[in-house]
Amino acid sequence: MKRTLLSIAAIVLAATGCGDVDTSEVTSKAVIPLQQAPLADAAAKRVVGIGEATHGNKEFVQTRMLIIQKLIREHGFRTVALEADFGGAAAAGDYVMGGQGSAEAAAAALGFALYRTRETADLIKWIHDYNAAVADRDKVRLYGFDMQRSDRNKERLLSYLAKVDPTQVRPVQESLAALTDATRTTQDAGKVTAAAAAAGRLVAQMTANREKYVSGSSAESFALALQHAETLHQGARLQTSGNDYASKRDAWMAEKIDWIADLEGAQGRKKIIVAGHNGHIDKSGAAFSFESMGPRLAKTYGDDYFAIGTDFGTSTFVSRDDGSGERRRFTVENDSPLAKLFGDEPLGYVNLAQASAEPANRRLLASEIRMGNVGEGFRSFYSSLTWAYTVKMVPAQAYDAIVYVPRASPVTPL
Known part of the structure; x- marks a missing residue:
């Protein structure tokens, strides 16, 4: 009798897949191999966000590259x-627009160790090569929307x-000397704090002298320079923001995207x-307690x-070890x-609205489940704590589409 009860429990768990979410009738009819996804659902939108469940899996960088390539080639995206x-x-943008250097150096210039990978260099090289073959009006512009580094902003x-x-x-x-990456x-x-105040004064001064500066350069050059000053101002304030660091960063990243979109x-x-x-792309903000x-x-x-x-099933990824500080x-x-929504597809794309035409799929996507979520920093013992590398969220509230990788592999460091 005990063995029978255990067998029944095993069957129930297999059917539900996770907790009390019933997946017994979930179908994978809506899944498309990402390479074949037309992305017509995203094509007409002003802003398309591409998320990665970890910063250290090659499949997520490749997902980014495949989507970027298709949106550029077939749907007119140029930013x-x-x-x-x-x-x-x-600096990386100079390279993709035809400047000197290499894709590897451009990847390193992005400012974070997580970008110093073969996969990111491949993406940058593709944009560079695409730009080399098209007219100036069709060239792809590259931007960053983070403000945690100083050196490149000061230099420019x-x-x-x-x-x-x-x-x-x-x-x-001299006034900004205290702001360095090191x-x-x-x-x-x-x-x-003193450097932050100086950066704030510089932003005000440049704004007041806009006409003079534009006449000596161009409106776009001035706008970019002013944004470098504003980035230094924001980055300095972040350094002394304590518990508000993450919330301020996300707010300023959203503002920077608005600025890029307007420019x-x-x-x-x-x-x-x-x-x-x-965590930054998700519409529902499930990973954070702030907006x-x-x-x-x-x-x-x-x-x-x-x-x-x-999202992933199993993931072997590269991240900073928060104990030793090394990447491993x-x-x-x-x-x-x-x-179950993705079946056997190794890199599957599902539009959630289309998948939700099936009642069982709709119930699954409207349920709160755990999705993979690993930031830049990890410890070995976190691997035994599901809550340490997943976030509870409702997929249909968070995303319009999902790419799922059953077995995600590590990026290739440069």
């Missing part, structure tokens, strides 16, 4: 914004000032691709924001009920 340093992405800001207002170069250089987490708080839109490039962690970037974008753009999330591999498993 790509990454969860990367604004100044570093500007000072270069601009040297052209339009040389007398300001040394004072600005001392971002160790710099004296008083020095950072590009004014030049006829209305549609923008935004790529970052699932994160995804809900802000959903509020600003409404139905014109299309969010594509990602970790492995986690998520017994997701979403697996």
